[in-house]
Amino acid sequence: MSDDAAAPRRFDDAAAAVAHAAALYDAACARIRDGLAALEAGTLRGPVDACYPFVEIEVTPQQLNVDARVAFGAALDAGRYATTLTRPDLLGDYYREQIALMIARHGSAVTVGVSDQRIPAPFAAEAQITALSPGAAARLPDHFALPDLRRIDDAIPNGTHAPAPGEARPLALFSAERTDYSLARLRHYSGAGPQHFQSFVLLTNYQRYVDGFLDHARAQLGRDGFTALVEPGEVVTRPGGAEQGARPAQLPQMPAYHLQRAGGDGITLINIGVGPSNAKTITDHLAVLRPHCWLMVGHCAGLRRSQQLGDYVLAHGYVREDQVLDYDLPIWVPVPPIAEVQVALSEAAARVTGLRGQDAKTRLRTGTVVSTSDRNWELRFRQNATALNQSRAIAVDMESATIAANGFRMRVPYGALLCVSDKPVHGEIKLGGMADAFYRERVRQHLMVGIETLRILREEGVDRLHSRKLRSFDEPPFR
Incomplete structure (x- = not known):
């Protein structure tokens, strides 16, 4: 030139x-x-x-x-x-x-x-x-x-x-x-190029959600504008079931699956595994694509006796014990709920479960979630009990606060809908047989709530989704 x-x-x-x-x-x-x-x-x-x-x-x-x-x-x-x-x-x-x-x-x-x-x-x-x-x-x-x-x-x-x-x-x-x-880094961690990522993202930590998403995605091809499903290794399935590409011998660290729509406003689901480190890593890199929203759909430990296995927890506050973002976003910085996301999650849960009003409260509870970096936090329950009580926490997981805090830091709308998979404080620990029965019954419904939430947000228009509460007084102009 x-x-x-x-x-x-x-x-x-x-x-x-x-x-x-x-x-x-x-x-x-x-x-x-x-x-x-x-x-x-x-x-x-x-x-x-x-x-x-x-x-x-x-x-x-x-x-x-x-x-x-x-x-x-x-x-x-x-x-x-x-x-x-x-x-x-x-x-x-x-x-x-x-x-x-x-x-x-x-x-x-x-x-x-x-x-x-x-x-x-x-x-x-x-x-x-x-x-x-x-x-x-x-x-x-x-x-x-x-x-x-x-x-x-x-x-x-x-x-x-x-x-x-x-x-x-x-x-x-x-x-x-x-x-x-x-x-x-996205290609390295997810197994496909960044051109495949969609602007609405679901993050999960269990393979069964991936299996459910793949079943749903294949059924949606050719409907509602969905044009292709892209899996790790850039294996592409199009309407009619024609598949192109070779599957990798081993999956990448955080495999991603992309249900694509023209214009890029489809759904990407990523299996981030367990723990806050992966949650921070993948959202650090997703942020440069400027997605419209990312949601965590994972499991948690319920802290209230009134909760049942399979109940939903809609996080509206977080206790950040994950530690991975403390340098980038001090823990004294509040991470507010995004109203548009919270409303969409509640409405999606009502549509999928058929429960509204007081009936919805039998399955869905809104409250504070503690995200910890210690998978065996239960072994220190006596030391943690006072803090859990003071925070009014209703659930413990390992990723939600990280995903929300990084969404706040990167100006990406965020949310978390968790499913109670055990209640260790009340003697209901996650055993193999109990877990299998729980997964069979609840995974698909939970996944469909997440997918319906993203559909609601897309149809309502993304301009209203990018909240002013994510912007500072000294802010770069670009979204």
Whole structure:
């Protein structure tokens, strides 16, 4: 690409701005691929200059449009805002939407150009790098940028980023390099590329929910706009049952299953396993895709004698004993329930169970959930009893508070509907035979409540879902 073509250009049309950014990005990736071929051939001389595109907008005091109804897509203060961009093929719709809102609300054009941030070669040509000979691979750092963890952090979503004098304020929560890092991690952990992920996400920790989801997904293909089911290894099933792709010999750490709709507003279900570490890991990376909602549908220990095995717990508060997010989000920060999600969960439970009003209270209880990092918390019940009592907790699990807290931190609407699988405080521990009977009876209904919740949220419209309570007073404009 010539210097003139790479020079910064101003746009008052979001589609044209993103198209230009895509051309700049594609040209940079082509230079990386050509450079890798030359490296293998032994003809490469000097570093390969391939940088991310950027988008920038300047908002004057006269152009501020402080509308109390707006949760995103507007600058809260006058100034210059910028971010680097990556993967326009994947994130183009998101970029177009956010840039269009900024142009419309502030009446200011955006500038698109080439940043000074080099694209790490593994993010642009992973397969080509993997195929390099050992000698060429050893020379890779001499010619190409590699991922640099000194630049890849969460200072912006954590609210700790402070622009240097003269530096633009962040336009988005994630830089291009931070985004690329997570896109690569998603493929590694889930077994499929990020292009398959949908904007509504269910997180679970039991294989039986996966089995139920697969049965449901196959039955839905060709209905309600669902076009394909993608499983780990990128095995694709389309309406009629035709299956393409080879199943992996082993499942990845957190396998994901994608019931796709045109436009990407289908459902992704991820089996995150047990514990807060995986819950944080996967949501750290999901966040760069800017999903509309993630929900936990898992199991918990009931703490009240009146609860029965198979009852539902709708979390409206959390005690964070998971410890994995304490550095990023101090434990004194409240994690509020998202009203739109809570209402949808309650309505979905009523539709699926057929219970409403006082009858619903026989199966569904709303309250505080304690999420712990200790799977054998029951063995320390005497030490924990006072704290559990003071918190008014009605259930204990290992993931819900992590998922909610990371949703709050990453500005992704969240919720948790749990199912009581044991009551260790009252002598009903999880034994093999009891667990099998419980799973057979309750898993499908619980899963269907989660799926119905996401359908309600989708049909009600996602704009109202992105709550202002997730936004700070010093916030990047992009959602």
